[in-house]
Amino acid sequence: MAASKKAVHFGAGNIGRGFVAQFLHASGYEVVFADVNDELIGLLQQQPSFEVHEVGEESRTTVVDGYRAINSRTDEEALVAEIATADVVTTAVGARILPFVAPVIARGLAARDASLAPLAVIACENAINATDSLAEAVRQADPAENAVFANCAIDRIVPEQAGGSLDVTIESFFEWVVESAPFGADRPEIAGVTWVDDLAPFIERKLFTVNTAHAAAAYHGFSRGLESIREALADEAVLAEVRGALRETTELLVAKHDLDLDEQQAYVEKNLVRISNPHLPDTTERVGRGPLRKLSRHERFVGPATQLAERGLGHDALVRAVRAALDFDVPDDSESVELQALLASGLPDEELTVTLTGVEQGHPLFSALLEAVSSKTAA
Numbered sequence: 001m002a003a004s005k006k007a008v009h010f011g012a013g014n015i016g017r018g019f020v021a022q023f024l025h026a027s028g029y030e031v032v033f034a035d036v037n038d039e040l041i042g043l044l045q046q047q048p049s050f051e052v053h054e055v056g057e058e059s060r061t062t063v064v065d066g067y068r069a070i071n072s073r074t075d076e077e078a079l080v081a082e083i084a085t086a087d088v089v090t091t092a093v094g095a096r097i098l099p100f101v102a103p104v105i106a107r108g109l110a111a112r113d114a115s116l117a118p119l120a121v122i123a124c125e126n127a128i129n130a131t132d133s134l135a136e137a138v139r140q141a142d143p144a145e146n147a148v149f150a151n152c153a154i155d156r157i158v159p160e161q162a163g164g165s166l167d168v169t170i171e172s173f174f175e176w177v178v179e180s181a182p183f184g185a186d187r188p189e190i191a192g193v194t195w196v197d198d199l200a201p202f203i204e205r206k207l208f209t210v211n212t213a214h215a216a217a218a219y220h221g222f223s224r225g226l227e228s229i230r231e232a233l234a235d236e237a238v239l240a241e242v243r244g245a246l247r248e249t250t251e252l253l254v255a256k257h258d259l260d261l262d263e264q265q266a267y268v269e270k271n272l273v274r275i276s277n278p279h280l281p282d283t284t285e286r287v288g289r290g291p292l293r294k295l296s297r298h299e300r301f302v303g304p305a306t307q308l309a310e311r312g313l314g315h316d317a318l319v320r321a322v323r324a325a326l327d328f329d330v331p332d333d334s335e336s337v338e339l340q341a342l343l344a345s346g347l348p349d350e351e352l353t354v355t356l357t358g359v360e361q362g363h364p365l366f367s368a369l370l371e372a373v374s375s376k377t378a379a
Contacts, residue, residue, distance in 0.1 A: 004028065005027075005028055005029045005030070005087045005088075006029060006030045006032065006082070006085065006086045006087055006088075007024045007029040007030070007031050007032070007086060007087060007088040007089070007090060008032045008034060008079070008082050008083050008086045008088070008089045008090075008108075009021055009024065009031055009032065009033055009034065009089075009090045009091070009092070010034045010035070010072070010089070010090070010091040010092070010093050010101050011034075011035060011091055011092040011093035011094075011097075012033040012034075012035040012037065012040050012041065012044060012069065013035075013040075013092065014158045014161055014168050014170070015092040015124070015154075015156070015158055016033065016035075016092040017033075017050060017052070017064065017166065017168050018052045018156075018158055018168030018169075018170040019092070019124075019154065019156050019158070019170065019174065019176075020090050020092050020124050020154075021033070021064060021067065022052050022062055022064055023176065023190060023191050023192040023193070024088070024090070024190065025064045025065075025066070025067070026062075026191045026192070027189055027190045027191045028189075029087070029088065030066055030067065030068070031064075031066075031067040031068075032067065032068045032069070032070060032082050032086070033067060033068070033069040033070070034069075034070050034072040034079050034082075035069070035071070035072060036071065036072055036073040038071065041069045041070070041071045043166050044067065044068075044069035044166065045068075045069050047166055048065055049063050049064060049065035050063075050064055050165075050166035050167050050168070051063055051064075051167045051168075052064060052167070052168050052170060053167065053168065053169045053170070054170055054171065054172040055169060055170070055171060055172060055277070055279035055280065056171045056172035056173060056274075056277055056279060056280075057172055057173070058172045059172060059279075060172070070082065072104065076104055076107075079104055079108070080104060080107045080108045080111055081108075081111070082108070083104070083105060083107075083108025083109070083111075083112075083119070084108045084109075084111040084112045084113070085112075085113075085116070086108070086119060087117070087119070087120065087188065088119070088120045088121075088122070088188050088190070089105060089108075089119060089120070089121045089122075089147075090121075090122050090123070090124055091122075091123045091124060091125065091130075091134065092124045092125065093125070094125065095123075095125045095126070095127035095130050095133065095293070096293065098123060098125070098130065098133055098134045098137060099133075099137045101134070102134055102137030102138045102140075102141060103137075103141050105121070105134075105138050105147075106138045106139075106141035106142035106145065107141075107142075109138070109142050109145040109146055109147055110142050110145075112146055114146070116146070117186070118146050118147050118148045119146065119147040119148070120147070120148050120150070120183070120188045121134065121135070121138075121147050121148065121149045121150070122149075122150050122151075122152050122178060123151075123152070124152055124154045124176070125154075126154070126207070126211065128203050128204075128207065128298055128303075129151050129203075130151065131149045131150055131151040131152065132149070132151060134149065135147075135149035148182050148183055149182060150178050150179050150180075150182045150183060151178070151179050151199050151203075152176065152177060152178040152179070152193075152199070153175065153176075153177045153199060153202045153203040153206050153207075154174075154175065154176050154177075155173075155174060155175040155176075155206045155210055156170060156171060156173065156174040156175070157170070157171045157173075157214075157274060157275065157277070157280055157282070158170050158171075159280045159281060159282040159286075160282060160283065160286045169279075169280070170280075171274060171277060171279075171280055173274060174192065175194065175202075175206065176190075176192050176193050176194065177193075177194045177195075177196055177199060177202045177203075178190075178193050178194070178195055178196070178199075179195075179196060179197070179198075179199040180195040180196060180197060181197060200257070201253075201257040201259065204253060204256070204257065204304075205253055205257070205259070205264070205267070207299075207300055207303070208249040208252065208253060208300060208303065208304045209246065209249060209250075209253070209264075209267060209268060209271055210271050210274075210275075211299075211300040212245055212246065212249050212300040212301065212304065212318075212321075213242050213245070213246055213268075213271055213272060213275060214229070214275050214287055215287065215288065215294050215300050215301070215321070215325070216241060216242045216245045216301075216321040216324070217229050217232045217233055217238060217242050217275065217284070217287070218232070218284040218285075218287035218288035219284075219288055219291075219321060219324035219325040219327070219328055220232065220237075220238045220241045220242070220321065220324045221233075221235065221238050221284040222284040222285065222288055222324075222327065222328055223324045223327040223328075224237070224238065226238070226284055227283055227284060227285075228281060228282065228283055228284065229275055229276070229282045229283065229284060229287055230276050230278065230281065230282075232284055233272065233275065233276050234276075241317060241320060241321065241324075242272070244316075244317030244320075245301075245317040245318050245320075245321050246268050247317070248304065248305075248308055248313070248314055248315055248316075248317055248318055249304045249318070250264050250265065250268060251308070251313055251314070252304050252307055252308050252311070252313065255311065255313075256307070285330055285333075288325070288328045288330070288333075288336075289330070289333045289335070289336070290333070290335045291325050291326075291328045291333075291335050291336055291339050292335040292338060292339055292356070293335065294325065295322060295325055295339075295356050295357055296357070296358055297357060297358030297359060298358075301318050301319075301321050301322050301325070302318075302322065302357045302358070302359060302365075302369070304318060305318040305319060305322075305365055305368075306359060306363065306365050309363070309364040309365035309368075310364060310365075312364075315365065315368065316368075319365075319368045319369060319371075319372055320372075322357070322369060322372050323372040323375060323376065326339070326343065326372070326373065326376040327376070339356075342355065342356065343373075343376060343377055349370060349373050349374045349377055350370060352373050352377070353366065353369050353370045353373045356373065357369050
């Protein structure tokens with residue numbers, strides 16, 4: 001029986017297939033994948049199904065089928081037509097790619113029949129208020145868009161996968177939290193979603209716990225020559241650094257969002273177990289990729305550290321994680337190459353610090369960040 005609802009999903013990678021599309025499919029949507037990767041789209045067009053293997057405390061295998069796939073680079077007209085008649089649009093492309101996705105969404109909205117319900121748009125990215133950024137870019141192209149944009153927080157670990165297969169191995173634990181206010185009473189029915197009135201505590205709890213821990217383990221582990229996240233967390237010095245960063249973010253989260261300290265500490269311990277999951281082997285090199293984004297103003301290290309500094313609270317471990325990230329040198333990661341080029345450029349350390357972190361001189365965190373950058377450039 002054909003699905004009566006349709007979802008267009010941008011980004012057919014592991015998160016797109018193994019997390020977002022899995023739940024859209026389970027909710028009765030026909031999923032239309034959109035991606036620029038010729039090989040990936042070709043596989044999706046050729047294979048009628050793929051499997052999602054969940055491993056961890058609860059292991060199971062789910063089959064995803066009944067989907068279609070469009071190359072958004074070579075067949076934009078077909079994609080516009082799909083968006084024009086879709087019920088939901090989701091993304092898992094990376095926050096920096098959203099401005100490139102926005103124009104085709106705008107074209108699809110412009111072609112949408114006025115009698116149709118507003119299109120639900122949810123950007124499932126590891127970034128704060130990613131859907132707001134997408135909405136702003138869409139409205140620049142189509143100010144009269146017929147859509148409802150809602151931010152979300154997603155949390156599911158997907159390790160590096162073996163190439164050549166559509167099947168995805170993913171952890172069994174997940175969270176997909178979406179703000180309910182933009183939809184009012186007309187929320188789309190999507191399995192796995194938790195609807196909340198205030199998304200901010202969930203976004204920051206996840207970003208400043210899971211992502212902070214994962215990245216801190218990656219950068220401290222990489223700087224010590226450790227290949228896997230599991231090895232990194234088994235190293236006493238790395239684990240101490242990760243726990244130090246999480247003590248600082250916990251202090252911020254409890255103070256800012258009035259979280260229960262015991263519950264937050266339990267969340268910390270659960271997530272240290274998650275990222276050490278032996279069923280999900282992951283490398284410090286993969287987790288550390290994209291250091292420029294991860295060092296930016298509102299991300300997992302600098303974001304909480306600035307807020308802690310503004311409150312007069314400790315932030316030394318987070319700054320040490322920033323310093324460890326500066327050692328991330330992986331030639332096949334474009335952001336790593338750009339980071340190392342900036343550090344070797346001869347720019348004044350003050351200018352480098354602002355460029356890398358977005359924190360301006362005069363901010364209470366700036367001197368500590370400057371010291372971290374200076375220790376790297378002087379090495």
